[in-house]
Amino acid sequence: SQQGEEDPQALSIQEGENATMNCSYKTSINNLQWYRQNSGRGLVHLILIRSNEREKHSGRLRVTLDTSKKSSSLLITASRAADTASYFCATAGDQTGANNLFFGTGTRLTVIP
Amino acid sequence: KAGVTQTPRYLIKTRGQQVTLSCSPISGHRSVSWYQQTPGQGLQFLFEYFSETQRNKGNFPGRFSGRQFSNSRSEMNVSTLELGDSALYLCASSLAGGKTGELFFGEGSRLTVL
Numbered sequence: 001s002q003q004g005e006e007d008p009q010a011l012s013i014q015e016g017e018n019a020t021m022n023c024s025y026k027t028s029i030n031n032l033q034w035y036r037q038n039s040g041r042g043l044v045h046l047i048l049i050r051s052n053e054r055e056k057h058s059g060r061l062r063v064t065l066d067t068s069k070k071s072s073s074l075l076i077t078a079s080r081a082a083d084t085a086s087y088f089c090a091t092a093g094d095q096t097g098a099n100n101l102f103f104g105t106g107t108r109l110t111v112i113p
Numbered sequence: 114k115a116g117v118t119q120t121p122r123y124l125i126k127t128r129g130q131q132v133t134l135s136c137s138p139i140s141g142h143r144s145v146s147w148y149q150q151t152p153g154q155g156l157q158f159l160f161e162y163f164s165e166t167q168r169n170k171g172n173f174p175g176r177f178s179g180r181q182f183s184n185s186r187s188e189m190n191v192s193t194l195e196l197g198d199s200a201l202y203l204c205a206s207s208l209a210g211g212k213t214g215e216l217f218f219g220e221g222s223r224l225t226v227l
Contacts, residue, residue, distance in 0.1 A: 030213065042117075042203060042218035088156065092213030100146060100169050101213055103156035 004089055004104035012110040019076040021107040023089030024069075030092045032065055033101065034074050037086045046074075046087075081113045115140065117219035119204050125225045131192040134222045138185050138206030144168075145187040146216065147179060150201040159202075162187055191224075199226045 004025035013019055025032070031050045035043040049056045049065045049072070056063045062075040072089055086108050090101035118137040126132050138145050147159040158171040162181035179189040185206075191198055201223050205216035 033215065035218075040201065040221075040223070042220045043205075043216075045215045045217070048215055090156075100158045100161050100171070101216065102158070103148075105155050 006104040006107045010108040015111055015113050019079050019109055021074045021087055023072045023104050025091045032072050033090045035088045079111045081111050084111045117206050117217050119219035119222050123223050126194050127227050130194050133188055133190045134202055136187045136204030142206035143185055144207045146205045147189050148203045194226045196226050
């Protein structure tokens with residue numbers, strides 16, 4: 001399976017703390033993306049990092065990518081209760097002309113007010 | 114601009130029946146992908162359509178099929194339903210492109226098979 005794995009599976013923190021989630025994948029990639037899902041809802045795209053990039057920022061989000069280790073991390077700074085959700089990494093392969101992502105297993109984040 | 118719309122949002126079927134789910138992509142998006150989400154298997158890619166052609170397919174049995182219409186709207190069909198088909202089915206659309214960029218997801222259709 002090309003599905004990635006994330007750890008931890010679940011994370012519980014206090015509001016204002018930082019949350020770090022890690023993702024490992026198996027194959028070569030074109031890019032890696034992070035998505036957020038509120039319970040039972042659709043996924044919302046957070047950030048995309050290309051294989052030739054090492055770090056990217058977007059607001060309170062910071063993503064790193066280490067292609068040699070086939071791993072990525074998502075850091076959410078100064079967390080808020082509204083950040084409570086599941087977070088998934090997803091990898092896009094090098095195949096041209098196809099739009100399919102391989103999703104990780106997800107991290108369930110709970111931010112306690 | 115309206116987002117991705119999936120209908121129906123919830124449905125209940127019995128084993129052996131078939132079901133059709135619909136997805137209207139964001140205006141201008143020509144690629145539509147379908148994903149199945151279950152607690153046990155997570156998010157799995159079903160197939161992707163672009164300009165009415167299936168461009169890529171995941172590892173699912175032939176009971177799962179789909180199509181795309183000239184207006185980019187897509188449907189997926191599951192025949193001879195099994196209990197294990199109970200899942201959240203998510204549709205995503207994107208602009209045409211060579212390599213996978215950002216996908217825009219609908220809210221999903223939650224299928225329960227009894």
